[in-house]
Amino acid sequence: MDRRTFMQTTGTLVAGVALGARAFAAADGFAAPAGRILPMNRGWRFLPSVPAGSHAANFDETAMARVTVPHTNKTLPWHNFDDKDYEFVSLYRRKFRVPASAAGKRVFIDFEGAMTATTAYVNGQRLGEYKGGYTPFSFEVTGQVKPGENQLSLEVDATERADIPPFGNVIDYLTFGGLYREVALRIVPQSFVANIAVRPKSVLTKPALDVVCFTDRGKTGQTLEVHLEDGSKVVATANAPVAGLETKVSFAKLPKITLWDLDRPKLYTVRVRLIENGAVLDEDTRCFGFRHAEFTENGFELNGKPLKLRGLNRHQTFPFVGQAMAKRAQRRDAWILKNELHVNIVRTSHYPQSRHFLDACDQLGLLVLEEIPGWQHIGDAAWKDIAVDNVERMITRDWNHPAIVLWGVRINESKDDHDFYTRTNALAHSLDPTRQTGGIRTGDNYKSEFLEDVFTINDFGWPLRAPSHPRQLNTEFCGHMFPTKPIDNNERQTEHFIRHARMHDAVLSDPHYSGAIGWCAFDYNTHNNFGSGDRICYHGVMDIFRLPKPAAAFYRSQIAPEKEIVLEPAFHWAIGDSNEHFDTAMIASNCERVRLYLKRPEGWKQFAEVEPDRKQFPHLKYAPFTVDLKNTIGWDWGDLKIEGYIGGELKATRTLSGQGVDREFVVTADDTELSADGADVTRVVLKVTDEFGNVRPFANDAIVLKLAGPADLIGDNPFALFGGVGAVWIRARDTAGTVTLTATHPRLGTKTVTLKIAAAVPESV
Numbered sequence: 005m006d007r008r009t010f011m012q013t014t015g016t017l018v019a020g021v022a023l024g025a026r027a028f029a030a031a032d033g034f035a036a037p038a039g040r041i042l043p044m045n046r047g048w049r050f051l052p053s054v055p056a057g058s059h060a061a062n063f064d065e066t067a068m069a070r071v072t073v074p075h076t077n078k079t080l081p082w083h084n085f086d087d088k089d090y091e092f093v094s095l096y097r098r099k100f101r102v103p104a105s106a107a108g109k110r111v112f113i114d115f116e117g118a119m120t121a122t123t124a125y126v127n128g129q130r131l132g133e134y135k136g137g138y139t140p141f142s143f144e145v146t147g148q149v150k151p152g153e154n155q156l157s158l159e160v161d162a163t164e165r166a167d168i169p170p171f172g173n174v175i176d177y178l179t180f181g182g183l184y185r186e187v188a189l190r191i192v193p194q195s196f197v198a199n200i201a202v203r204p205k206s207v208l209t210k211p212a213l214d215v216v217c218f219t220d221r222g223k224t225g226q227t228l229e230v231h232l233e234d235g236s237k238v239v240a241t242a243n244a245p246v247a248g249l250e251t252k253v254s255f256a257k258l259p260k261i262t263l264w265d266l267d268r269p270k271l272y273t274v275r276v277r278l279i280e281n282g283a284v285l286d287e288d289t290r291c292f293g294f295r296h297a298e299f300t301e302n303g304f305e306l307n308g309k310p311l312k313l314r315g316l317n318r319h320q321t322f323p324f325v326g327q328a329m330a331k332r333a334q335r336r337d338a339w340i341l342k343n344e345l346h347v348n349i350v351r352t353s354h355y356p357q358s359r360h361f362l363d364a365c366d367q368l369g370l371l372v373l374e375e376i377p378g379w380q381h382i383g384d385a386a387w388k389d390i391a392v393d394n395v396e397r398m399i400t401r402d403w404n405h406p407a408i409v410l411w412g413v414r415i416n417e418s419k420d421d422h423d424f425y426t427r428t429n430a431l432a433h434s435l436d437p438t439r440q441t442g443g444i445r446t447g448d449n450y451k452s453e454f455l456e457d458v459f460t461i462n463d464f465g466w467p468l469r470a471p472s473h474p475r476q477l478n479t480e481f482c483g484h485m486f487p488t489k490p491i492d493n494n495e496r497q498t499e500h501f502i503r504h505a506r507m508h509d510a511v512l513s514d515p516h517y518s519g520a521i522g523w524c525a526f527d528y529n530t531h532n533n534f535g536s537g538d539r540i541c542y543h544g545v546m547d548i549f550r551l552p553k554p555a556a557a558f559y560r561s562q563i564a565p566e567k568e569i570v571l572e573p574a575f576h577w578a579i580g581d582s583n584e585h586f587d588t589a590m591i592a593s594n595c596e597r598v599r600l601y602l603k604r605p606e607g608w609k610q611f612a613e614v615e616p617d618r619k620q621f622p623h624l625k626y627a628p629f630t631v632d633l634k635n636t637i638g639w640d641w642g643d644l645k646i647e648g649y650i651g652g653e654l655k656a657t658r659t660l661s662g663q664g665v666d667r668e669f670v671v672t673a674d675d676t677e678l679s680a681d682g683a684d685v686t687r688v689v690l691k692v693t694d695e696f697g698n699v700r701p702f703a704n705d706a707i708v709l710k711l712a713g714p715a716d717l718i719g720d721n722p723f724a725l726f727g728g729v730g731a732v733w734i735r736a737r738d739t740a741g742t743v744t745l746t747a748t749h750p751r752l753g754t755k756t757v758t759l760k761i762a763a764a765v766p767e768s769v
């Protein structure tokens with residue numbers, strides 16, 4: 005296999021597993037030797053065009069904006085915009101200083117992701133072009149840089165280039181543009197650790213470990229020493245002489261280890277040292293976990309125990325800035341999926357996502373199906389070569405994440421292509437013998453060639469067909485079959501809720517289904533020929549601001565009550581169109597029974613006592629409750645109280661106002677402190693509620709925002725609520741201080757949130 009076929013013009017664009025496609029794990033979180041990875045995210049200059057001569061070292065930058073990475077080439081409203089607005093080629097320039105300590109060493113510039121094609125120049129000299137928006141790339145610039153100041157210049161092409169996946173036909177999402185993930189300078193010795201693949205073995209019986217160390221220009225006589233670390237404690241060591249590009253360092257026996265699982269996602273670190281004549285030449289670390297994950301003939305198993313997969317798909321795009329959201333926001337999405345939606349798996353539809361998101365999945369205990377970029381269309385031979393290379397970049401970047409249990413190695417919903425998919429599967433298996441592959445096909449493609457280990461299929465149909473393959477996983481359902489806006493009436497919200505609940509119920513009926521991953525977690529921006537006509541697919545169980553619709557309540561309720569009691573009405577008590585459309589109310593809860601009361605002048609009057617609806621949902625452990633309103637309260641109306649009971653004991657109460665009046669304006673920030681690194685962000689949620697804290701879905705007031713202090717607002721201002729809610733983000737600048745956001749509702753008053761912006765470690769280059 006020629007892993008370099010995607011390269012266009014350069015000898016310095018790094019390719020291949022052993023050539024350092026990954027320097028990123030150590031950039032942040034886990035210590036690498038001082039000076040090895042030098043972040044270059046601040047101090048960029050940006051221009052939304054590329055004037056002639058702009059890559060020259062002495063190009064006049066005065067007209068260029070000062071920006072920090074992650075950066076979007078265009079800020080946009082959250083909907084109703086034209087995606088052509090961001091489809092242009094931009095110029096990014098940055099000066100960087102190569103320290104004196106780099107003398108005699110090798111220098112790389114590592115890019116975690118830029119949308120969609122990047123041509124790089126150093127000191128006016130063209131390095132090459134990388135084609136791909138979701139995968140990391142790296143240029144070796146040892147021969148191009150000099151000690152002291154150097155100039156990096158990038159042309160970042162955000163047009164939908166037919167030569168690069170996912171483009172070539174239509175796609176149902178927007179890719180946006182810009183230098184949207186981090187950049188770093190990497191300074192390493194002539195021989196260095198280029199990558200590490202940590203492969204736990206027989207973890208359920210006799211745990212052992214292979215650490216495959218990839219060295220660049222490694223030599224006979226050098227040794228690789230590996231420490232297995234639990235926090236700051238070294239628990240085992242092993243070593244082996246360097247043996248070519250790939251050296252396996254094995255731990256045949258290990259001290260007692262703790263498994264990584266969903267409740268206790270225990271992580272370990274390997275520290276790899278490249279040693280010559282007793283001196284450490286280079287050192288790097290990777291984080292990983294001991295777990296056994298396998299799709300079997302009888303469903304998915306984690307650590308030898310069956311686990312029905314209950315998940316949602318996630319696009320990584322955000323309102324206003326597209327993909328350019330910093331670490332904290334990426335991590336927050338994983339937190340929401342794990343702790344608000346209580347799913348056990350997420351699919352990174354339809355591309356490799358931010359490492360920050362994946363790190364958070366590891367740390368929180370949330371499984372991941374990760375797949376290569378693409379959507380239905382397969383391009384020509386060169387295009388396919390890029391897709392095959394994407395498999396390699398995805399896997400070699402992410403093979404140590406315990407959270408990842410399946411590689412998606414087909415273009416989402418593409419037709420069979422025997423040779424192409426034989427290649428992607430073979431490559432995935434050769435790079436990572438520890439994980440199975442899947443490849444997502446459409447629901448009408450039941451007969452498609454089964455080249456993967458797991459038959460992953462977007463089965464939107466209902467009733468769900470009997471499983472046709474061993475190791476079958478439904479990777480999408482609901483979505484475009486039933487888009488639901490937060491302002492839609494209760495009849496629609498109820499049906500949306502039921503469609504999600506019934507699919508998860510159905511996959512529980514047969515062990516041959518490994519589970520189901522619903523479409524999707526969050527509403528997302530899309531092209532004009534998809535979605536609702538405002539550049540949004542309202543397919544999420546949460547809106548684009550990551551705020552729940554009633555269907556989210558189903559996911560939330562599927563958790564043991566010992567961990568959290570959930571009692572969520574899957575409806576708005578502001579009834580909307582008419583009572584006639586709201587005969588049946590669904591309640592999501594892990595309680596054993598619920599009681600409902602209506603407020604009467606004489607007090608609360610019980611009108612229903614209900615058990616989980618096992619008729620409609622015979623398999624769900626926490627089946628939703630169906631409440632007949634038509635034959636109980638009929639046209640009666642007033643405040644509603646719902647009580648949840650377990651073992652006869654009252655465990656939770658929800659009260660919903662029947663008054664129909666907006667009462668409270670609520671403003672909450674997800675965090676209280678940000679780092680003054682110019683990129684750190686937090687979400688600020690805006691809500692109008694009734695007197696009991698329930699969202700008023702038809703509140704659409706314009707909220708006026710005022711920000712004081714060293715930060716910027718990401719979002720519309722004024723911000724008009726949609727479905728009674730909305731959110732903006734506050735992005736720190738690069739000075740410490742205090743930031744106050746003042747939000748004024750036209751009638752319900754002014755609320756403020758205050759954040760501390762703490763000094764950040766300065767960048768040294």
Ligand code: GAL
Binds near residue numbers: 353462480482483
């Ligand atoms: C699927 C596709 C997704 C999304 C979804 C909408 O066919 O894979 O990307 O478009 O439909 O329901």
